[in-house]
Amino acid sequence: MSAVPALRAEGLSKRFSTTLAVDDLTLTVPPGEVFGFLGPNGAGKSTTIRMVLGLLRPSAGAAWVFGEPVAEVERAHSRLAYVPADVALWPAFTGQECLDLMAGLGPGTDLTYRAELVRRFELDTGKRARAYSSGNRQKVALVAAFATRAPLLVLDEPTSGLDPLMEREFRRCIAEAAERGQAVFLSSHQLAEVEAVCHRVGILRAGRLVEVAGMSELRRLRRTEVVVDLARPAPELDRLADLPGVVDLRRRSDLQISLSLTGPPGAVLRALGEVDVERLDVREPSLEEIFLDYYGEVPA
Structure with a gap:
């Protein structure tokens, strides 16, 4: 080259x-x-x-x-x-x-x-x-x-x-x-x-x-969205809010929580490994969402 x-x-x-x-x-x-x-x-x-x-x-x-x-x-x-x-x-x-x-x-x-x-x-x-x-x-x-x-x-x-x-x-x-x-x-x-x-x-x-x-x-500069479906209630997951990089932890129901994560996911994954997780969805932000972060609007 x-x-x-x-x-x-x-x-x-x-x-x-x-x-x-x-x-x-x-x-x-x-x-x-x-x-x-x-x-x-x-x-x-x-x-x-x-x-x-x-x-x-x-x-x-x-x-x-x-x-x-x-x-x-x-x-x-x-x-x-x-x-x-x-x-x-x-x-x-x-x-x-x-x-x-x-x-x-x-x-x-x-x-x-x-x-x-x-x-x-x-x-x-x-x-x-x-x-x-x-x-x-x-x-x-x-x-x-x-x-x-x-x-x-x-x-x-x-x-x-x-x-x-x-x-x-x-x-x-x-x-x-x-x-x-x-x-x-x-x-x-x-x-x-x-x-x-x-x-x-x-x-x-x-x-x-x-x-x-x-x-x-570019995507790592923005939050990763995580949704966790549980096989049984796990009140101890409320402690995820204290982990580095975790923001906006929400308990949607007894069997589902969601959170936004910045930075490496290791600490969160270790905590989830201690409970009975039925489904885990991890979604990276799209460029459209990155534009929303920069401008408050997407390109016309």
Whole structure:
């Protein structure tokens, strides 16, 4: 694996008049990693992506694609492929003509792989682009990007308009890209999608990264919910409230208790081993719940 990061940003900032849209953003995405970039509308995700693509000049800081400054747009873009949230195609061209034209705009295209992707995404390339739904326009852009096998894929809300079967195909393509050593920078509001494909996640709030962590690390920062069903009453479990990390212990009935747990579960499991447990449910928080913790609301 290359020692040079696929994507690196140092102190990246952008100010529009009195509004600081992105504030001192620093992150690194190595080859082979799928990095999820999350945040509610207005958090600065699109502004960050435009700076990373060299389409918007930062007020401070810099970004590099495989060591090439993004300000050197042609050189940086020779190593990446980009799929925007709203894909615009040439309306009079067929899907095939659009794919052929897009193949000449960036890194070289693997035509055999492209044909396979057309089949997998069930794309009718004989239609004129003006007849395409938003989902089909998105398919064209995804097929074109994946077929380049570019070392870095920058994807901004890439599955908008796709049906669930095509979303599943998209996830397969992401996994295959990572296995080949490609890096993926994925901006998305679809939390289930991010949970399914990403290795690490960066959460952006009001232009600042408030967290960068692996999925398991991110979940451990939040409470684990535990529900215990008992075969017979065990009043001694009231003592669980005194154990480290246990919060919000509730006795739902004589035969059921629930609690929230932060940190390692060892002490709780040892205490439960001393009583007659019939069923134990342990649930990790979803990314949606993590967003609730950060913002008090989920991304729109």
